[in-house]
Amino acid sequence: MNENLRIAVVGATGVVGTEVLSTLLLRDFPAEQLSVLASERSEGEELAYGEETLEVEPVSAETLRGIGLVLLATPADASRTLAPLAQAAGAWVVDVSSAFRADGTVPLVLPGFNSEALGTPFKGRIVSLPSAVTTAVATLVEPLRQAFGVAQVQVTALMGVSSSGQRGLKELEQQTSALLSGREPEAHVFPHRVGFNLVPQVGPFMANSPWTEEEAGWTLECARLFASKGEVPVVAGTAVQVPTFFGHGLSLHVRLKKPAPVDQARAALKGSPALKVLDSPTEKVYPLPSLVTADPTIHVGRLRSFPQAPEWLTLFATVDNAGRGAALNLVEAGLRLAGSDS
Ligand SMILES: NC(=O)c1ccc[n+]([C@@H]2O[C@H](COP(=O)([O-])OP(=O)(O)OC[C@H]3O[C@@H](n4cnc5c(N)ncnc54)[C@H](OP(=O)(O)O)[C@@H]3O)[C@@H](O)[C@H]2O)c1
Incomplete structure (x- = not known):
């Protein structure tokens, strides 16, 4: 130092x-x-x-x-x-x-x-x-890109309210408490009530565009980051505000450049020190926002593919947005x- x-x-x-x-x-x-x-x-x-x-x-x-x-x-x-x-x-x-x-x-x-x-x-x-979502997506996609090539990534990001800072945390706390007391809460930080709800808008929309700035950011930032790798997957998706405090959950559909059995994809992800693979679904082991808080690794699991489209890989991941992200x-x-x- x-x-x-x-x-x-x-x-x-x-x-x-x-x-x-x-x-x-x-x-x-x-x-x-x-x-x-x-x-x-x-x-x-x-x-x-x-x-x-x-x-x-x-x-x-x-x-x-x-x-x-x-x-x-x-x-x-x-x-x-x-x-x-x-x-x-x-x-x-x-x-x-x-x-x-x-x-x-x-x-x-x-x-x-x-x-x-x-x-x-x-x-x-x-x-x-x-952003925290781009941090998670790039970190998850890179070992898959190295092993199989990646053409496209579809993301649904389920974002905890801490992504809107202290005001977001306070708003969910107040709304939850009001709703549990039988009162209808007011929405100030988020465009609609987030307590016991889901809002398919995180942050403002781009001017004259159906995409939010958050969503457009993933596409642009991944393009900038992956340019250094000489291969730029198209990354796009939907940001959803969810009523959790910390941690984002990401549902990802990744189109690989060649079909990959799930075992090989799991091995590629396990090879990255930045990831922790939690993938024993029958034992109820998979990523949860509550498990990832204060963890510098990104958690990934629920790996699936299906025979009709063997180049697509489906997975679920979590990231500590304020810490790791x-x-x-x-x-x-x-x-x-x-x-x-x-
Ligand atoms: N939260 C996340 O998960 C996350 C993830 C990735 C990136 N980010 C980005 O990180 C940044 C901070 O987010 P946050 O969640 O920590 O927000 P936050 O909880 O609202 O904190 C904002 C901080 O900025 C300070 N601040 C605001 N306006 C200022 C000004 N004009 N001059 C000096 N200080 C000022 C605030 O000070 P006061 O307390 O004095 O108001 C506070 O310390 C944002 O740009 C956000 O987009 C956040």
């Missing part, structure tokens, strides 16, 4: 920021080299960091001075302003929002998938990370970028 590196976690009071602090603590990153920043709303709030207590400061050119690495866990509109501010202050910036994912001048990096992009010179000091990527890309990943 570079002993002089100073890190600022911006958005430290949020769902992802909280996970970033846990990840840095696990890696023994020293508290005196860590700044926890957020908006003015959180000024003075105290956050536990192991035995220590860190005081939240509002982010500004002043509070960014002397910081070598800025981990941005803020909404996209805030990141668009804060990334150039941190860059101007001389820091490396890693952003987990959607602000720069489509920007061809900013590298889109999934650590462990295309980390080499961090070693290739690029303009500016900003790096963007993919966001915070881990921020910390791993950041430390590598700052030359401190030892």
